[in-house]
Amino acid sequence: MERRHILAEGRVQGVGFRYFVRTKAIQYGLAGYVKNLDNGMVEMEVQGPTEKIEKLISELKNGGNMFIHVERLHIEQMENKKESDFSIRY
Secondary structure: EEEEEEEEEEEOOOOHHHHHHHHHHHOOOOOEEEEEOOOOEEEEEEEEEEEHHHHHHHHHHHHEEEEEEEEEEEEEEEEOOOOOOOOOOO
């Protein structure tokens, strides 16, 4: 079990990216959140089994639809938190 902080750069706001992230995170049984930032990036914290987080990261790189274009992901390890669900924060 691990937790990662992820920042996504590119065309990731106004294109359904947060909903895509939430859908995939729930599909993989991950906890955490996704949130738009004022600088145009999207912030995520995801927690769960390493292999499930890696699958999510792979999905993020491919994008969820033709409008999403992830140019870069910044990924850092974090300490685990007591969370059991995944949400979109505003």
